[in-house]
Amino acid sequence: MKFLPFLIANLLRKKVRFIMTIGSFTIALFLYCILATIERSFNQGVEVAGADRLVVINKTSIISPLPFSYKERLTQIPNVKHVTYCVWFGGIYQSEKNFFPQQAIDLKTFRDMYPEFKVVPKYWEAFKKDREGCIVGPSTLKRFGWKVGDRIPLRGTIWPGTWEFNICGTYDGTRGDDDLTQFWFRYDYLDERRLPEFGKGTVGWYMVKVDKIDRAAEVVAAIDKRFTNSAYETKTDTEKSFAADFVKQIGNIKLIMLSIGGVVFFTLLLVTGSTMSMSVRERVGELATLKTIGFSDTTVLLLVMAEALTVGLVGGGIGVIVGKIYTLTGDPTGGLLPIFYLAPQNMITGLGLGIFIGMLSGLMPALFAMRLRIVEALRRV
Amino acid sequence: MVSVNGNTHESALIQVRNLDKKYQRGSEEIHVLQGLNLDVDEGEFVAFMGPSGSGKTTLLNLLGGIDLPSSGSITVAGDEISHMSGSKLTAWRARHVGFIFQMYNLIPVLTAFQNVEIPLLLTSLSKADRRTHVEAALAVVGLTDRMHHYPRQLSGGQEQRVAIARAIVSDPTFLLCDEPTGDLDRHSADDILNLLERLVKDFRKTILMVTHDPRAAERAQVSLHLDKGVLIEGQKTGR
Known part of the structure; x- marks a missing residue:
């Protein structure tokens, strides 16, 4: 907790960059929430199908x-x-x-x-x-x-x-x-x-x-x-299997959603990783000073990781909240997605993804900061 | 008392023996420091002078534990630091050394108060105790009324005074100053040198200072000369 003001000051040192990075997370996580909601909506019939119910249709x-x-x-x-x-x-x-x-x-x-x-x-x-x-x-x-x-x-x-x-x-x-x-x-x-x-x-x-x-x-x-x-003649199936077949006729929704989500998160990782690297490289002299004063390599690593984690948590959290609010307004397609519902487990997964991407994007810059040699870094100041 | 002849001087706070530092630059081996000996008692104010490349900053880095010697030993207050592990050396620096840099090296996004507080974040002091220590350090350097200013809102001399407050806030065993007046005008430089003198006289701090400026060196009790990695006995300035 005593490092919190230091952490906040570092995050806010370039406000526009901070807002843009948070915004990237927010948009990515909002998109994730919508994709998860759509995927859930398509599979809703499968999810809620009764295990003891059969559907009998014309063959x-x-x-x-x-x-x-x-x-x-x-x-x-x-x-x-x-x-x-x-x-x-x-x-x-x-x-x-x-x-x-x-x-x-x-x-x-x-x-x-x-x-x-x-x-x-x-x-x-x-x-x-x-x-x-x-x-x-x-x-x-x-x-x-x-x-x-x-x-x-x-x-x-x-x-x-x-x-x-x-x-x-x-x-x-x-x-x-x-x-x-x-x-x-x-x-x-x-x-x-x-x-x-x-x-x-x-x-x-x-x-x-x-x-x-x-x-x-x-x-x-x-x-x-x-x-x-x-x-x-009839064709009988369990309700769950019937619902799953019905969804399959539309296409592999899960694969489509995963593909889109994967591309978005990979791009986010590259953008955030680059931003975090830039942010750390700009502070080489300051990091060297901290190490000179007595901050250990591990403490410096944790400080950088904490910054990345905070960006992921705040940006991801906002994205998930905005996503939840959006889904509460109801089905935007006019009836094609009757269950437009962002489930709590999707929200938790989304937040976890935000934190994970944040941490991953901060890992390389944090390792760079940890391995920084004081004498060489001070020479650059 | 300060000596450079290597005679054992048991009461010395800092003892340097046969200190060598070599760098490899491509196939060339550069001897920066060669067989250097030094004894410094507590409460001494020592200036190191010498041309560029003579090894002044390297010596300071070795004494401060941010670089390791090629051979020889450095003992400070009974701790042999030349063979300490990285993590032990880090903890040792936090406890024993106060660094003052030519370019102040303050964190620009933190206020003067927060900059001075940084070394105390590594201790187990409570928030209230940290505040007391920081206010005391800022009072010593005469910047109590500027504690909530950011470095960009301070003059160069004031920034260096904040840096000095940061260096003394954890009450280190000794201070290392690398060209502390090198980026200041004459008036501000005098203020900083007055402050360093006061730290020695009033608070019995031990200060080792690297400088190019003869007027700054005159303010130290002893001025030593480094040339081609060899330390030459300097003169007592009589202060």
Whole structure:
């Protein structure tokens, strides 16, 4: 602590350079936070997927439907605990830019499948009573300024026409990563209005919950075997695997993020290392004087390392805080990244990266300062 | 008492025996100091004079433990420093030597107070004790009213006085001054020399000073001459 004023004075000796170096860290760490948030958002489905849940889709493709009659047949398969079904609606609210996920759900079975989503009883009761009702996630409510009791028009893209819904309530997630942008409405309302040639009597996909996780593989095989050679063959997978495959279709997001982040941090290391070296070389005479007075080689090394550490800590800390504040403002893409959430572990990793880069950039100049020979250095003064 | 003949002088604070310093410059070996002997008692003010390249600064560096001799020994207050390890020598310097440089060598981003405090950061003194010591040192050099000024806000003479305060703040065994008036005008130089004299007379400090300036050398009690690495008995100045 007694060296703190000395440390601060040294850091602030060239204020513009100090601010620019701190700024480099801030920008790099802010970028890291955004990349980590995007990567997390893409993989959010994988992260929160239930280990005991299976997804059953049409073997041809996910956009091909499955018959409603499969529900009973799925229920009869051994080790199947619950079955529910959903239909992707794909409606537009005012403009294509206002994307949010909408799905028709089965009122009776949906909540057994997704206990992580909590709906207060009065909202659910209202939803049960209103055929045109819907439950809307808090993020979507906030985004459009909707409130419970509002009537919302959506323009159908798969099923034409204007569909109107009454907001009966909202839900909450029990985990930090839960998607709070969803819009649920009743399957019976959808099926009643759509025409026979537009998929009446079909569902988009089934969700199956197994009674024992270790039986999931057996159940997957049993389901697909049951519908082999039928008009609607199925492809079943665990929810986690399904979500991971879905992300893979977009590309290797993690690799892209790591590549960008790697380039940014490597550049930061070069820039900061060069700045720290310059800063130390300018002070050769002062460092020699300190050593003459009695500062040991180790103390001089630690002083330089402490400067580098402080730059990394302060710049990185500001970057992480700015990143967190930015992510708190919500998804900037208008719905493509429903979970725009900077997790605490990403913040800690970011801060750790800032400190690590700071220390690494200070290592060579610190070693130079440590090895400085007093007599030679004093001659340069 | 100061002598350069190598006769054993048990009470001497500083004893130098057969001191040699050689440098290798390419294939050429340069003998900077050759078989040098020196005894200096506590409370002496000794000036070293000589032409450029005569080895004055090298001698000062060796006495201050910032360079090592090629052969010979240096004993200060009973400590043989010529064979000390680097870390021991560093600790020894912090305890025993106060350095005063021609260019003051103050840290420009620290105030006069903070510059003087630097050597005390290596001790276990409390903040309050450090303050007491720093204020006392600045009072000795007459800069109490300038303690919160930065070096750029001080004149050359004032900067050198801060450097002297820094050198004496930890109460070292002796002071080494390398051309302390070399960058000052005559008036400021006189002030600094007066101050050094006062440190010897009032505080019984031992001072070894390298200088080119005969007027500065006259202020020392003994003036020694170095030529081609050999120390020649100088004259007592009578001060």
